[in-house]
Amino acid sequence: MSMELNWGLPVIAYLFLAGVGAGALTVSASILLRGGGGHFGGSHFDMARYGALIAPLPVMIGSGLLILELGSFHAGHWFKFLNLYTVINLSPMSIGTWLLTAFIGLSLVYAYTFLATDGAPGDRWDALRRSCAWLGVPMGISVAVYTGVLLGAMPSRPFWNSPVLALIFLFSALSTGVAAIMLTRTLFRKFQIRRLEAVSASSSTRRTSDLDVEGQYHQSGYILAASDTLLIGLELTAIFLFLIFAYLTVGDVRYAVSVILFGGSLAGTFWFWVIFLGLVLPALVELYYVTQRLLLHQSFAVPLGIEIVVPTIVLAGGFMLRYVVVVAGQITGPVGI
Amino acid sequence: MDQSKAPPQESRRAFLKGLSASATLAAAVAVRPAAAATRTVQYGMLIDTRRCIGCHACSVACKAEFDVPLGNTRSWVEYVEKGEYPNVSRNFLPRLCNHCSEPNCVDVCPTGATFKRAEDGIVVVDPERCIGCKYCVQACPYDARFINPVTGAADKCDFCLHRVSRGIAPACVETCIGRARIFGDLNDPNSEIAKKIATNPVSVLRPGMGTEPNVYYIAADHSDEQERRRGSYVRVTTHRKEKERR
Numbered sequence: 029m030s031m032e033l034n035w036g037l038p039v040i041a042y043l044f045l046a047g048v049g050a051g052a053l054t055v056s057a058s059i060l061l062r063g064g065g066g067h068f069g070g071s072h073f074d075m076a077r078y079g080a081l082i083a084p085l086p087v088m089i090g091s092g093l094l095i096l097e098l099g100s101f102h103a104g105h106w107f108k109f110l111n112l113y114t115v116i117n118l119s120p121m122s123i124g125t126w127l128l129t130a131f132i133g134l135s136l137v138y139a140y141t142f143l144a145t146d147g148a149p150g151d152r153w154d155a156l157r158r159s160c161a162w163l164g165v166p167m168g169i170s171v172a173v174y175t176g177v178l179l180g181a182m183p184s185r186p187f188w189n190s191p192v193l194a195l196i197f198l199f200s201a202l203s204t205g206v207a208a209i210m211l212t213r214t215l216f217r218k219f220q221i222r223r224l225e226a227v228s229a230s231s232s233t234r235r236t237s238d239l240d241v242e243g244q245y246h247q248s249g250y251i252l253a254a255s256d257t258l259l260i261g262l263e264l265t266a267i268f269l270f271l272i273f274a275y276l277t278v279g280d281v282r283y284a285v286s287v288i289l290f291g292g293s294l295a296g297t298f299w300f301w302v303i304f305l306g307l308v309l310p311a312l313v314e315l316y317y318v319t320q321r322l323l324l325h326q327s328f329a330v331p332l333g334i335e336i337v338v339p340t341i342v343l344a345g346g347f348m349l350r351y352v353v354v355v356a357g358q359i360t361g362p363v364g365i
Numbered sequence: 366m367d368q369s370k371a372p373p374q375e376s377r378r379a380f381l382k383g384l385s386a387s388a389t390l391a392a393a394v395a396v397r398p399a400a401a402a403t404r405t406v407q408y409g410m411l412i413d414t415r416r417c418i419g420c421h422a423c424s425v426a427c428k429a430e431f432d433v434p435l436g437n438t439r440s441w442v443e444y445v446e447k448g449e450y451p452n453v454s455r456n457f458l459p460r461l462c463n464h465c466s467e468p469n470c471v472d473v474c475p476t477g478a479t480f481k482r483a484e485d486g487i488v489v490v491d492p493e494r495c496i497g498c499k500y501c502v503q504a505c506p507y508d509a510r511f512i513n514p515v516t517g518a519a520d521k522c523d524f525c526l527h528r529v530s531r532g533i534a535p536a537c538v539e540t541c542i543g544r545a546r547i548f549g550d551l552n553d554p555n556s557e558i559a560k561k562i563a564t565n566p567v568s569v570l571r572p573g574m575g576t577e578p579n580v581y582y583i584a585a586d587h588s589d590e591q592e593r594r595r596g597s598y599v600r601v602t603t604h605r606k607e608k609e610r611r
């Protein structure tokens with residue numbers, strides 16, 4: 029198959045980055061609403077903070093990349109993409125344009141409420157922060173789901189034309205969002221611990237946890253790892269459903285899915301990069317540490333190397349998932365003429 | 366933009382009214398304004414592949430008509446070769462946009478640049494609006510679309526709108542030495558194309574896509590290279606940059 033790809037690296041990167049941003053916002057807002065708003069002490073707030081500060085960036089970069097892929101941009105009409113804002117119709121891309129714009133706006137405001145380094149639950153931005161979080165959960169989920177709908181809307185692309193694809197993208201978005209938060213907090217580990225110390229020193233009322241600062245840090249790591257394992261499990265389930273329903277059918281979809289099944293041209297990439305490296309391996313590693321705490325009640329302490337490698341391969345797997353899906357959809361088509 | 370065909374009764378009335386109209390293409394085009402008052406027009410094409418000799422005159426005429434950039438094709442002729450010696454055949458399948466009645470390309474366009482004209486059912490692209498997002502290129506099940514590298518906009522066959530609106534046949538129809546192509550109003554039961562479609566076994570491409578194409582074929586060879594998996598030899602030569610159908 030020697031097809032020219034109409035949608036190449038920019039679109040692949042966009043689908044990945046929009047997922048990371050949408051996931052980070054959803055996870056951050058959920059943590060904030062669930063407990064980071066004040067009851068669980070500083071470390072939850074810090075997780076919400078990292079998610080909030082991460083969220084707008086990848087989505088803005090991804091949307092920018094999309095513009096680079098436009099034919100009008102290549103032909104020198106740099107700003108023609110603004111035509112998108114003159115129309116609202118039922119095209120998933122039109123809905124997506126407005127959704128992304130709203131997302132970027134909301135996530136920037138949300139991030140702004142976390143910007144002050146001494147930000148804490150109950151500060152003067154609290155009300156705005158919480159309202160943004162309430163909007164942020166549905167908004168993040170919508171952006172993540174929409175990336176799947178965008179591809180799924182076309183009968184001419186049997187590989188993409190599956191409602192399960194949007195679910196796979198949603199779970200992948202959430203899990204890569206968690207991974208992005210994990211990676212950031214690990215890289216800024218020292219900074220975070222210093223902040224936690226400052227918070228616990230400045231006010232003892234805000235702390236309800238008995239854990240010391242190091243313990244708090246690992247406690248939030250535990251929550252991230254546990255939720256990531258769960259999300260990866262859900263993602264694997266969705267991928268299984270995608271594969272099995274495509275495999276058990278006949279015609280277009282069966283033919284299309286064969287490119288990622290045994291003997292298909294993308295099979296190696298899919299099974300190694302997406303399934304093994306991006307999902308199974310990190311899930312097993314996280315499970316190993318999570319069960320130690322869950323079942324054996326040992327303290328959750330993950331070596332620094334693991335804390336960097338695991339989210340990195342989750343992110344790499346998320347990117348390769350978009351790569352395989354975008355390419356597979358374009359090198360296959362309906363059977364017969 | 367209701368493209369549904371006129372109900373039978375109305376068609377009969379239109380038929381009676383249109384009795385004075387000759388069945389030639391030019392006349393069929395010329396009666397359009399009068400006929401449009403009572404029913405919608407849906408231009409379409411009927412390609413009799415038995416009359417096609419695979420000479421590519423249509424592709425060349427189209428290239429010249431629109432100055433289509435090198436490497437892109439609005440209209441092309443595929444060769445379908447199959448069988449084992451001595452039981453072999455080579456058939457020709459001229460291809461173009463089907464000006465579908467349910468065009469998926471229109472459904473997905475985020476700017477409204479691609480739309481189906483209410484007055485004649487031709488699916489067109491407004492290059493001023495189009496941002497070249499390629500969504501329609503992905504959505505068309507017939508690979509009829511491409512991004513024009515000069516304008517940066519989506520491009521494809523427009524049934525020679527500039528000619529048709531002046532009552533002249535599309536360039537590919539006029540140039541076809543085998544007279545394999547018939548162009549006209551599918552909704553006019555008196556038109557040559559409607560009569561031929563009514564009295565011949567015809568087919569459209571990929572009917573399962575649900576796009577309801579308005580380009581019909583007589584004796585089209587629907588063989589595809591994917592049939593090789595069943596063990597029969599089929600080779601399709603697309604004669605365009607996209608070496609394989611997708």
Ligand code: SF4
Binds near residue numbers: 469488505510
């Ligand atoms: S053939 Fe393709 S481009 Fe033409 S109207 Fe149908 S879907 Fe649109």
Ligand code: SF4
Binds near residue numbers: 478496519
């Ligand atoms: S490439 Fe142009 S015509 Fe096609 S969907 Fe995008 S904006 Fe619409």
